[in-house]
Amino acid sequence: MVRAPCCEKTGLKRGPWAQEEDDILVDYINKNGHGSWRSLPKQAGLLRCGKSCRLRWTNYLRPDIKRGPFTAEEEKLVIQLHAILGNRWAAIAAQLPGRTDNEIKNLWNTHLRKRLMSKGIDPQTHEPFCPEGSTKRLPASSSTRHMAQWESARLEAEARLSMESLGLSQLTSPNKITNTDYFLRVWHSEVGESFRKGKPVCFSPASQASVSSTTTDMGTKLDHEPDTGLSCVTMKDDSITFNPGVTNPSSPNEMEDSSDTVLQLFFDFHGHNDMSFLEA
DNA sequence: AACTAGATCAACCGCGCATTA
DNA sequence: ATAATGCGCGGTTGATCTAGT
Incomplete structure (x- = not known):
């Protein structure tokens, strides 16, 4: 099928938006809503294509856009979400109110990516760089660690909300949106739902192709590629069990009590926070 | 002061998906 | 069932800014 151009290009202005154009666009949308983006420029009297108008509105003119530099908290969250979602900037942006996918993408490409590489x-x-040809494995993969982070953040958030529902909210900052809130939101979002239901969820984007999933009547199990021997997650009801090394049952690393593993990973997360360099 | 290289970010482009005719 | 259309997304580009020489 031959794709029609998104708009008639001839006679349309391109490049940076002028203040008057911004004013016209904002004024029109405030009065009429954006409706069909394709027909908007004509109706508003703008010599722009609809796509350009939509981009300008969503990335710059929208009233709920939060301008200014990213906080350390936001940067930390972007890194964590990127570890879970990969380059799905829109999905990441959905968890950061007031931030756009474009802004987050730029932040990642200009700051965070380099910062991670320098570390x-x-x-x-989100794995440490391995020397060429090295077969040495880390004790716990970052994929496993991310899942531990995910789970611990969720538990923390659930606990906090429980406290608030019991009238203990004074113990926490009432108006402050914490990191755990974001995680809770993700947990209850489409992404979290996929995770809970055991749909193939990629925690380490580069390994997406190698992740397989099987569902049994006992619950759902997400296995990494057997030859990695890195991690396995079992989900039953609403609980998650982490079993590092489970793909190799004879492994001495295998832990009988998976809850101990979770606890260990939890301490690992809090004791050796990967994101500590961000505070610097 | 002038030049250059690197960093930043707004905007564009093309693709894929969903919806409609 | 198929083509046409609209929209949103991720990748890329290029203009502008800034720091270093």
Whole structure:
């Protein structure tokens, strides 16, 4: 099928938006809503294509856009979400109110990616760079760690909300949106739902192709590629069990009590916070 | 002061998906 | 069932800014 151009290009202005154009667009949308983006420029009297108007509105003119530099908290969250979602900037942006996918993408490409690389972390896989030909494995993969982070943040958020529902909200900052709130939101979002239901969820984007999932009547199990021997997550009801090394049952690393594993990973997360360099 | 290289970010482009005719 | 259309997304580009020489 031959694709029609998104708009008639001839006679349309391109490049940076002038203040008057911004004013016209904002004024029109405030009065009429954006409706069909394709027909908007004509109706508003703008010599722009609809796509350009939509981009300008969503990335710059929208009233709920939060301008200014990213906070350390936001940067930390972007890194964590990127580890879970990969380059799905719109999905990441959905968890950061007032931030656009474009802004987050730029932040990642200009700051965070380089910062991770300078710390010896592969920004795509979130795994430490391994020397060429090295077969040595880390004790716990970052994929496993991310899941521990995810789970611990969720538990923390649930606990906090429980406290608030019991009238203990004074113990926490009432108006402050914490990191755990974001995680809770993700947990209850489409992404979290996929995770809970055991749909193939990629925690380490680069390994997406190698992740397989099987569902049994006992619950759902997400296994990494057997030859990695890195991690396995079992989900039953609403609980998650982490079993590092489970793909190799004879492994001495296998832990009988998975809850101990979770606890260990939890302490690992809080004790050796990967994101500590962001505070610097 | 002038030049250059690197960093930043707004905007564009093309593709894929969903919806409609 | 198929083509046409609209929209949103991720990748890329290029203008502008800034720091270093």
